[in-house]
Amino acid sequence: xxxxxxxxxxxxxxGQYLLRSARRWASGWDVRGLSRAEVDLTDFPAVTxxxxxxxxxxxxHCAALSxxxxxxxxxxxxxxxxxxxxxxxxxxxxxxxxxxxSSGEVFDGRQGWYRxxxxxxxxxxxxxTKLEAExxxxxxxxHTVLRIVLTAGTSLNGDRSFVEDMCRTARAGxxxxxxxxxxxxxxxxxxxxxxxxxxLDHGRSGLFHLGGGERLSRWEIGEALLPWYPELSGxxxxxxxxxxxxxxxxxxxxxxxxxxxxxxxxxLPGFRTWLASRSxxxxxxxxxxxx
Ligand SMILES: NC(=O)C1=CN([C@@H]2O[C@H](COP(=O)(O)OP(=O)(O)OC[C@H]3O[C@@H](n4cnc5c(N)ncnc54)[C@H](OP(=O)(O)O)[C@@H]3O)[C@@H](O)[C@H]2O)C=CC1
Ligand SMILES: Cc1cn([C@H]2C[C@H](O)[C@@H](COP(=O)(O)OP(=O)(O)O[C@H]3O[C@@H](C)C(=O)[C@@H](O)[C@H]3O)O2)c(=O)[nH]c1=O
Numbered sequence: 001x002x003x004x005x006x007x008x009x010x011x012x013x014x015g016q017y018l019l020r021s022a023r024r025w026a027s028g029w030d031v032r033g034l035s036r037a038e039v040d041l042t043d044f045p046a047v048t049x050x051x052x053x054x055x056x057x058x059x060x061h062c063a064a065l066s067x068x069x070x071x072x073x074x075x076x077x078x079x080x081x082x083x084x085x086x087x088x089x090x091x092x093x094x095x096x097x098x099x100x101x102s103s104g105e106v107f108d109g110r111q112g113w114y115r116x117x118x119x120x121x122x123x124x125x126x127x128x129t130k131l132e133a134e135x136x137x138x139x140x141x142x143h144t145v146l147r148i149v150l151t152a153g154t155s156l157n158g159d160r161s162f163v164e165d166m167c168r169t170a171r172a173g174x175x176x177x178x179x180x181x182x183x184x185x186x187x188x189x190x191x192x193x194x195x196x197x198x199x200l201d202h203g204r205s206g207l208f209h210l211g212g213g214e215r216l217s218r219w220e221i222g223e224a225l226l227p228w229y230p231e232l233s234g235x236x237x238x239x240x241x242x243x244x245x246x247x248x249x250x251x252x253x254x255x256x257x258x259x260x261x262x263x264x265x266x267x268l269p270g271f272r273t274w275l276a277s278r279s280x281x282x283x284x285x286x287x288x289x290x291x
Pocket of ligand 1: 062151
C-alpha cells in the first residue's frame with residue numbers, strides 16, 4: 001500500500017494544485033486533502049483524533065491565515081492558525097516528513113535576493129507568525145520549511161490568488177493600483193506544486209527558498225498579465241508602495257533559490273518566461289500542461 005501524504009489547506013489555492021497534480025508528480029503517494037470544512041486545525045483534540053485514524057506517512061501543511069491584511073486586523077487569530085496550529089501539527093508529525101509552507105514575508109524587504117541564511121526581520125504580523133512557526137518546525141531535523149513567493153493560480157472560488165484579486169477589481173469597474181517599487185519573484189501554482197512533490201520524494205529536510213527566476217515589480221507583473229486577462233486592459237495604474245495605506249509592505253522579497261533548484265528535475269521558471277511559453281488558451285494558464 002502506498003504511503004499516505006496529507007495536505008492541509010486543501011480547499012486553498014496551493015492545496016488545490018497539490019491535489020490536482022499528485023498523480024502527475026507524486027505517483028508513489030496516496031494523497032488526501034484536509035480542508036477546514038473537515039477539521040479546524042485549531043481544534044487540537046479533533047486534529048489528534050483525525051491523525052490517529054488517518055495515520056498519514058507525511059504532512060504538507062498549506063493551511064494558514066494567508067492574507068497580510070487579515071493578519072494585521074486579528075493578530076491573535078493569525079497566531080492561533082499560523083503558529084499554534086502549525087506547532088500542534090508538527091508535534092503530531094514528529095516521526096514523519098512535515099513540509100511547512102512559509103513565505104518570503106519573513107524578510108523586511110530592504111535587501112532583496114535573500115538567501116536562506118539571511119536574517120529574517122518581518123515587518124508585518126503575517127511575516128512574524130510565519131517566522132515563529134518556522135522556528136518551531138525547524139526544531140525537528142526531519143522537518144522542512146519552504147519559503148514560497150507570490151503565487152499565481154486559479155482557485156476554487158476565484159478569490160485566492162493575487163491575479164484573481166486584480167481581475168475582480170477590474171471587472172467591478174475599478175482601477176488596479178500596481179506598485180512600481182515593490183518587487184517579487186512570482187511563480188505559477190503549478191510550479192510550486194511540482195517542486196513540493198519533488199522535495200517530498202527527495203526526503204530532504206531543512207529550510208528552502210522557492211521562487212521564480214525573474215524579479216519583477218507589481219507593475220511589471222500586471223503588464224505581463226495583460227495579454228491573458230483583457231479585463232485588465234486600461235485598468236492598471238502605476239503607483240508607489242510609499243503611498244500604501246495599510247500594514248508596512250516589504251519592498252523587495254526576491255529570493256535566491258539555488259539550494260532547491262539543485263534538487264529539482266525542472267528549472268524554476270521566470271514569470272514572463274512562463275507566460276511566453278504558454279500558447280494554448282482554455283487550459284489552466286498556471287499549471288503544467290498534461291504530458
Ligand atoms: N498564495 C501566495 O501567494 C502565497 C502563499 N503562501 C503560503 O502558502 C500556503 C498556502 O497558501 P494559499 O493556498 O495561497 O492560501 P489560501 O488562503 O488559498 O488557503 C489557505 C487554506 O487554509 C485553510 N485554513 C485557514 N484556517 C484554517 C483552520 N483554522 N483550519 C483548517 N484550515 C484552515 C483555508 O480554509 P478555507 O478555504 O475554509 O478558508 C484555506 O483553504 C499558506 O501557508 C500561505 O501563507 C506563502 C507565500 C505566497
Ligand atoms: C501590493 C498590491 C496588492 N494588490 C492587491 C492584490 C493582492 O492579492 C491584494 C492583497 O495584497 P496583499 O499584500 O495582501 O497580497 P499579496 O501582495 O498578494 O501578498 C502575498 O504575498 C505573498 C508573498 C504571500 O505570502 C501571500 O500569502 C500574500 O501575503 O491586493 C494590488 O492590486 N496591487 C498592489 O500593488
